[in-house]
Amino acid sequence: MPELMGISLSSTQTLTIALLPLLYFLVLPLLLRILTPQPLPGIPYRKGRQFPIIGDGLDAGKWLTEQTTITQWFDGVIQAFMYTGPEKGAEWGVLGRKGGEEMSANEMMQDFEKDGLERSERWEGICQMMFGLGNGARQVLVTDVHEIHNILTKRTAEFERADVTINVFSGILPLGQIALKTAPPTSAWSYNDIKVAAANNLVKLWHLKTETLGEGQFFESSEDLMYFASDAITDIAFGKGYNLLPEYIQSLSSASPSSAPSSNQTNQIVEFPYNPNAMYHATEGLLNTLPLFSAFPKFSIFLQSLQPKWRSDKRLVHAFIYEQIAEARERSIARGDERAELADSAIDQALLKDGTVDALSEPELRDEVLLFLAAGQETTARTLSWGMKMLARAPDVQKRLKKELTDAGLLEREMTYHDLLADKVPYLEATANEILRLAGTAAGVSRIATRDTTVLGKHIPKGTTLYMPLTLMATLPMEDLAGDAHAVGPSDAKWRGATLKQFMPDRWLDDDGQFDASVGVQSLPFSAGQRGCFGKALAILELKTMLAKINLAFFLDSIPAEHDNDEFVEFVSRKPKLAYVRPVPW
Ligand code: HEM
Numbered sequence: 001m002p003e004l005m006g007i008s009l010s011s012t013q014t015l016t017i018a019l020l021p022l023l024y025f026l027v028l029p030l031l032l033r034i035l036t037p038q039p040l041p042g043i044p045y046r047k048g049r050q051f052p053i054i055g056d057g058l059d060a061g062k063w064l065t066e067q068t069t070i071t072q073w074f075d076g077v078i079q080a081f082m083y084t085g086p087e088k089g090a091e092w093g094v095l096g097r098k099g100g101e102e103m104s105a106n107e108m109m110q111d112f113e114k115d116g117l118e119r120s121e122r123w124e125g126i127c128q129m130m131f132g133l134g135n136g137a138r139q140v141l142v143t144d145v146h147e148i149h150n151i152l153t154k155r156t157a158e159f160e161r162a163d164v165t166i167n168v169f170s171g172i173l174p175l176g177q178i179a180l181k182t183a184p185p186t187s188a189w190s191y192n193d194i195k196v197a198a199a200n201n202l203v204k205l206w207h208l209k210t211e212t213l214g215e216g217q218f219f220e221s222s223e224d225l226m227y228f229a230s231d232a233i234t235d236i237a238f239g240k241g242y243n244l245l246p247e248y249i250q251s252l253s254s255a256s257p258s259s260a261p262s263s264n265q266t267n268q269i270v271e272f273p274y275n276p277n278a279m280y281h282a283t284e285g286l287l288n289t290l291p292l293f294s295a296f297p298k299f300s301i302f303l304q305s306l307q308p309k310w311r312s313d314k315r316l317v318h319a320f321i322y323e324q325i326a327e328a329r330e331r332s333i334a335r336g337d338e339r340a341e342l343a344d345s346a347i348d349q350a351l352l353k354d355g356t357v358d359a360l361s362e363p364e365l366r367d368e369v370l371l372f373l374a375a376g377q378e379t380t381a382r383t384l385s386w387g388m389k390m391l392a393r394a395p396d397v398q399k400r401l402k403k404e405l406t407d408a409g410l411l412e413r414e415m416t417y418h419d420l421l422a423d424k425v426p427y428l429e430a431t432a433n434e435i436l437r438l439a440g441t442a443a444g445v446s447r448i449a450t451r452d453t454t455v456l457g458k459h460i461p462k463g464t465t466l467y468m469p470l471t472l473m474a475t476l477p478m479e480d481l482a483g484d485a486h487a488v489g490p491s492d493a494k495w496r497g498a499t500l501k502q503f504m505p506d507r508w509l510d511d512d513g514q515f516d517a518s519v520g521v522q523s524l525p526f527s528a529g530q531r532g533c534f535g536k537a538l539a540i541l542e543l544k545t546m547l548a549k550i551n552l553a554f555f556l557d558s559i560p561a562e563h564d565n566d567e568f569v570e571f572v573s574r575k576p577k578l579a580y581v582r583p584v585p586w
Pocket residue numbers: 177178179371372375376377379380383441442445446525526527528530531532533534535536538539
């Protein structure tokens with residue numbers, strides 16, 4: 001029997017020892033190479049990817065510990081390559097060091113807030129990062145506006161909904177459109193109705209609140225705007241809102257003087273306690289578990305599904321939706337031939353016998369309607385929260401808007417869908433579009449390559465994920481974003497350089513004061529094309545309705561600087577950390 005250092009070995013042990021060098025020098029490096037994503041040739045990448053297997057993950061993790069968000073990290077990497085060139089860009093953000101100096105993530109990001117930065121001559125509108133295992137972990141980041149329009153609207157056979165998005169939504173709404181690869185549209189829902197009830201309720205609530213505000217006092221607005229968006233979208237989806245604002249108004253009106261909010265001068269922030277109903281809690285409870293920032297979304301949802309609370313929230317929400325579908329079926333039968341004209345909720349419309357949606361099964365219908373809430377509630381509310389901040393900082397915009405709406409006669413009578421069309425109230429349309437441009441509601445969108453192809457002349461293998469930074473694009477000069485000199489933006493000075501970071505509804509108006517959508521090519525808050533936002537028309541209508549109602553009722557007074565900044569937390573959309581309002585009746 002062979003011996004090693006005096007120990008006798010069996011033949012299996014001898015073989016294992018003989019194979020160890022092979023394992024160490026050949027198999028392990030090969031495995032590591034297969035697992036570590038390899039950069040695509042010709043596309044700049046960060047040196048951070050030198051970490052085996054996790055690639056850029058370690059740096060991104062460090063970045064996140066400073067409480068910035070992963071999409072800001074993406075924006076930072078893009079700007080590093082764009083403004084400092086490939087060599088320095090590759091160094092940027094490597095574990096907090098830049099050019100050998102220690103820097104915090106926030107300090108690094110501030111580099112790009114400066115005006116007058118010069119685009120690197122070698123920026124080609126494209127860079128890449130690598131997160132996780134294998135080449136499937138490669139993310140290519142594209143900023144050229146024309147190429148992005150092409151990818152989203154024309155090259156849909158080559159680029160479809162990315163797995164990263166599907167994995168996030170499939171745990172909660174596996175049959176919802178957002179969790180499906182590109183397929184023929186399943187729905188034929190349309191909106192041309194205006195829902196003013198929820199908007200009127202928010203104005204009523206704020207009137208009640210302002211009555212108790214003392215000099216210089218203000219209150220938090222983002223939850224109120226969530227209740228508005230929730231009431232509006234549930235009304236649109238089911239024809240029956242969650243009724244949060246009416247309940248809130250009722251609870252405030254009936255509050256005894258002792259439980260009313262205090263209005264003492266030392267406390268500027270006034271709180272109005274309210275506990276929304278069980279349906280809202282259950283829906284929020286469920287939607288808040290979307291694994292948006294998880295490295296393993298399916299596993300995260302599996303863990304969630306073991307929680308009794310998650311299961312009971314899901315049961316409650318599903319039961320409510322099935323109940324609404326059953327009621328809608330009864331309404332549909334009762335309406336008979338007239339049903340098309342009378343159907344005004346999404347469920348009602350979905351049940352119409354118009355050939356396309358009739359084929360939806362009950363669970364498909366359930367997930368489509370739940371998707372309304374997942375995609376249409378937080379997005380609308382957060383956009384409005386940003387809108388309140390922008391307006392409070394721009395008194396002239398508020399005054400001009402008030403004049404336009406008053407001249408249109410909307411102070412005297414209830415507004416209709418037609419009153420809010422762009423040609424009737426162009427400044428309102430411009431203000432809504434400007435808020436959408438700057439709110440950064442959706443930081444970016446992803447697509448996956450369905451075949452080997454090229455983007456900006458670079459080879460993109462099948463299975464590569466593309467990320468398009470919508471929010472960043474909306475605030476950088478077109479020529480900086482472009483892959484080459486071909487992409488020039490509108491020649492108008494209002495769409496150039498430093499002004500792009502400012503709130504200027506005027507930029508959307510032509511010389512005759514008419515709204516001109518064609519100028520905002522780099523502003524794609526709803527993405528674009530077949531898989532762009534399904535609720536875009538509805539969302540714009542909701543925003544315009546709410547902005548008009550608030551503006552006609554209140555002047556939004558400015559909030560002291562220490563209670564107003566641009567910091568945000570990110571979930572489905574970017575929510576301002578500080579969202580105080582001080583509405584003052586005109
Ligand atoms: C300000 C409000 C909103 C913003 C900024 C917004 C933005 C977006 C964005 C960026 C996408 C991704 C599109 C893509 O991957 O290319 C999307 C998808 C979607 N949105 Fe919205 N959205 C808003 C409101 C709404 C509303 C009110 C609804 C209500 C129905 C809605 C329903 C959807 C649906 C169903 C999808 C998935 C479409 C598909 O998979 O084909 N959104 N939205």
